[in-house]
Amino acid sequence: MRPPAPAATTPLTWVLAIAMLVVIDAAVTRSALLWGKTNTWIQSEIDRVYVWQTYDVARKLYSPRRPAAARIAVLGNSRIWFPAREAYVERALHTIAPDLDARVDNLAIFGARIGDLEIVSRHLDRLQPSLVILALGGADLVPTSWGELVNPTGELLSIGWRDGPIPPASAAERVDRWVRTVWPLYRWRRFVRARIEDRLFPTSSDTEFPDHFPSLLEYFEFTNGRQRGAMLDQTYARWRREPTLEGFVRYLGGSEGRFGLTEPVPPPESLTLESPGMIALDQLLARLSDESFPSIVLLMPENPLLDDDPTGRYHRPGFSERAAELIREVAARHHIRVVDGRRWMSADRFADLVHVFPDLSGFQEPFAREIVNALGS
Amino acid sequence: MPSARDPPLGAVLLRALLYALLITLLVVFAPGNEHVFIYQGF
Numbered sequence: 001m002r003p004p005a006p007a008a009t010t011p012l013t014w015v016l017a018i019a020m021l022v023v024i025d026a027a028v029t030r031s032a033l034l035w036g037k038t039n040t041w042i043q044s045e046i047d048r049v050y051v052w053q054t055y056d057v058a059r060k061l062y063s064p065r066r067p068a069a070a071r072i073a074v075l076g077n078s079r080i081w082f083p084a085r086e087a088y089v090e091r092a093l094h095t096i097a098p099d100l101d102a103r104v105d106n107l108a109i110f111g112a113r114i115g116d117l118e119i120v121s122r123h124l125d126r127l128q129p130s131l132v133i134l135a136l137g138g139a140d141l142v143p144t145s146w147g148e149l150v151n152p153t154g155e156l157l158s159i160g161w162r163d164g165p166i167p168p169a170s171a172a173e174r175v176d177r178w179v180r181t182v183w184p185l186y187r188w189r190r191f192v193r194a195r196i197e198d199r200l201f202p203t204s205s206d207t208e209f210p211d212h213f214p215s216l217l218e219y220f221e222f223t224n225g226r227q228r229g230a231m232l233d234q235t236y237a238r239w240r241r242e243p244t245l246e247g248f249v250r251y252l253g254g255s256e257g258r259f260g261l262t263e264p265v266p267p268p269e270s271l272t273l274e275s276p277g278m279i280a281l282d283q284l285l286a287r288l289s290d291e292s293f294p295s296i297v298l299l300m301p302e303n304p305l306l307d308d309d310p311t312g313r314y315h316r317p318g319f320s321e322r323a324a325e326l327i328r329e330v331a332a333r334h335h336i337r338v339v340d341g342r343r344w345m346s347a348d349r350f351a352d353l354v355h356v357f358p359d360l361s362g363f364q365e366p367f368a369r370e371i372v373n374a375l376g377s
Numbered sequence: 378m379p380s381a382r383d384p385p386l387g388a389v390l391l392r393a394l395l396y397a398l399l400i401t402l403l404v405v406f407a408p409g410n411e412h413v414f415i416y417q418g419f
Binding site: 006007008010012013014015016017018019020021024025028183185186189192193196 | 383384385388389390391392393394396397398400401404405406
């Protein structure tokens with residue numbers, strides 16, 4: 001009598017292996033095993049900051065959230081990450097519209113540009129948003145020495161069968177995106193690795209970003225540590241007594257006339273409707289329009305101190321206006337309203353030349369009013 | 378109907394589980410496409 005066939009080669013083994021793979025995949029990618037980390041404010045290693053921040057966005061998209069009648073999705077970068085934290089905006093919404101059952105999903109990632117935002121928008125059907133807010137600054141539409149139109153953070157989330165507005169650099173990247181599209185475990189493998197590492201070797205300084213800052217001192221201490229935070233609080237107070245642009249630059253620790261305190265964008269006339277960043281914006285807005293997600297574009301607040309810099313020592317005069325003009329033109333093609341928030345905030349609401357303070361700036365108040373306005377229209 | 382030539386079910390299940398776990402580990406830990414984060418802003 002012949003011996004039985006070896007288990008290794010029988011087709012049944014492979015069929016069962018694939019079935020088990022599907023089960024393992026689901027057990028990992030649809031559970032707290034992957035999505036259980038909430039202390040994603042990282043104070044060590046820039047690489048960890050970006051991985052966990054992108055993870056946080058993926059978690060909001062793929063891990064079940066609190067159901068709500070109105071779901072507001074916010075796309076952007078650090079300019080909106082800080083001042084539109086879910087807790088601040090939901091509190092402000094509750095104040096002006098107590099009966100509104102709203103959930104805010106802040107899907108911003110530090111350093112994200114229009115190519116990254118277009119990639120995040122490919123996942124929005126997961127949320128079925130009642131409103132999408134695309135928070136933009138002019139600099140987000142161009143590559144600079146600070147970042148590309150698509151950055152590694154966006155690449156981690158890139159899915160889809162067709163190439164996006166920024167084509168992949170190689171055929172391998174395209175295949176990588178296809179595999180990421182069909183196979184959740186492959187899509188999130190970087191996060192799975194990070195999660196295993198985090199469980200085995202937790203970083204004690206990882207924490208959650210506060211839902212409220214009672215004072216500037218507490219903000220400075222949280223973001224810079226106790227000693228440096230106290231010093232920044234004093235230098236900031238000194239600037240308040242002498243509220244000039246040069247004084248603000250001193251508070252930031254920059255040198256006079258240093259062009260690196262705002263993003264080094266190109267000359268305004270180099271930005272056109274045919275620029276890759278504008279094409280990416282067009283495709284993003286076309287998707288929002290095609291999927292019938294009510295949407296607005298918000299032009300993010302700019303520090304009015306830069307009005308005192310007409311010669312362009314610290315920024316590129318005219319770039320913001322040029323970008324706003326083109327954004328309006330593209331948005332009009334898709335019947336999407338542009339809200340100009342560039343003058344929403346006074347200089348004392350800014351933590352630097354680009355970002356407004358979270359919570360303490362009060363940004364969430366006009367922001368919440370715009371949300372209520374957009375939901376009602 | 379299982380025949381005498383079929384491998385034992387236990388061996389098949391064990392082997393299938395081994396393959397599934399190996400593929401999972403390969404997917405998660407295989408090198409390649411490492412993203413390097415470089416940000417020169419402040």
